[in-house]
Amino acid sequence: MSIKIDKEVLEKFTCYTPLKAPEGMKKEEQMKLFYRMKLIREFDTTVKDLWMENKIYGLAHSYVAAEAIAVGTCFALKPDDAITSTHRGHGHVIAKGGDVKKMMAELFGKYEGYNHGKGGSMHIADVPHGMLGATGIVGSGMPLAVGSALAADRLGTGNVTICFHGDGGTNQGVWHESINMAAAWNLPVIFVLENNQMAIGTELKSVSKEVELYKRAAGYGIPGVQVDGFNVFAVYKAVKKAVDRARNGEGPSLIEAKFLRLLGHFVADDQWYRDLKAVEPFWKLDPISRMKDYLLENKIAAAKEIERVEKDITKEILDAVNYAANECTEPSVETLYDNIYADGEIIK
Numbered sequence: 001m002s003i004k005i006d007k008e009v010l011e012k013f014t015c016y017t018p019l020k021a022p023e024g025m026k027k028e029e030q031m032k033l034f035y036r037m038k039l040i041r042e043f044d045t046t047v048k049d050l051w052m053e054n055k056i057y058g059l060a061h062s063y064v065a066a067e068a069i070a071v072g073t074c075f076a077l078k079p080d081d082a083i084t085s086t087h088r089g090h091g092h093v094i095a096k097g098g099d100v101k102k103m104m105a106e107l108f109g110k111y112e113g114y115n116h117g118k119g120g121s122m123h124i125a126d127v128p129h130g131m132l133g134a135t136g137i138v139g140s141g142m143p144l145a146v147g148s149a150l151a152a153d154r155l156g157t158g159n160v161t162i163c164f165h166g167d168g169g170t171n172q173g174v175w176h177e178s179i180n181m182a183a184a185w186n187l188p189v190i191f192v193l194e195n196n197q198m199a200i201g202t203e204l205k206s207v208s209k210e211v212e213l214y215k216r217a218a219g220y221g222i223p224g225v226q227v228d229g230f231n232v233f234a235v236y237k238a239v240k241k242a243v244d245r246a247r248n249g250e251g252p253s254l255i256e257a258k259f260l261r262l263l264g265h266f267v268a269d270d271q272w273y274r275d276l277k278a279v280e281p282f283w284k285l286d287p288i289s290r291m292k293d294y295l296l297e298n299k300i301a302a303a304k305e306i307e308r309v310e311k312d313i314t315k316e317i318l319d320a321v322n323y324a325a326n327e328c329t330e331p332s333v334e335t336l337y338d339n340i341y342a343d344g345e346i347i348k
């Protein structure tokens, strides 16, 4: 039985589109999309619990509710393509094929983590997988993505770069400068705007008169589209089109994936600033429940098959926690000053 979405939600969320796989997308591919989204969900739900139990260090921002965006986007990429991230980077790393054990070890502050335990959630980078790095500075991924696209263009690699960023970043000067430069130089970069309509406790509509952010693309002479950011297929289709365009030398695009942040800004945010009753009905748009429902309803997968995938994911995350907590080592004092300067290498 498909999920019924309240009229009140549909009236407020006008970019809603029902799930429909692209023509010819195989079952294994659809299951992979589900698996990746669910893995992100389980990872971030576990991170929240661990943070509350004081078992991990530093701040963590959950990617819950945004899973369709990273997964749909990265599914349109080749392994050599690059992405830049934000302070909410766990979903981006997993979607780009990163290692959950190394991520968990990083959050536990262990040497085996992506940054040898010194970066934490907001600095995870996985350059071999094309993930150029998370960053705590809002908007700062924009020029990095443009630089990466410039390198691909000059070296003729044929690779594209995706720049994930939030609506809060769109009123930073660097957002405009980066898009303008990418457009002027016709670079192979796609700006994927994760519009969750909030920047911590600030609603988008209170800081932007025009809230349909994709329209800004016209000001730079590039294509801009808006998609249902809770719909993994819709995101994939829009990004694939933009990626093909960029690879073909036709330059950048802006894709606004609109959704709503369903949880707090960071793991321990009690959200005193908004009416949580108004948020509750939007859980019906949850990208993962909708995808599960779609797979079952269209007989793409049987309930047992999905249960097996879910069990495997739970085990994968438990193994990652066990690895990070019990098998990894604390960084030694001698390594304190390592990796501050690149010294010709990205990481030792």
Ligand SMILES: Cc1ncc(C[n+]2csc(CCOP(=O)(O)OP(=O)(O)O)c2C)c(N)n1
Pocket (backbone or CB within 6 Å): 087, 088, 136, 137, 138, 139, 165, 166, 167, 168, 169, 170, 196, 198, 199, 200, 261, 265
């Ligand atoms: C340059 C800068 N200004 C302010 C902050 C504080 N800050 C951290 S996250 C955030 C909100 C970002 O909102 P958005 O870009 O929409 O991303 P979201 O958290 O909603 O995913 C702000 C203002 C910061 N980290 N960097």
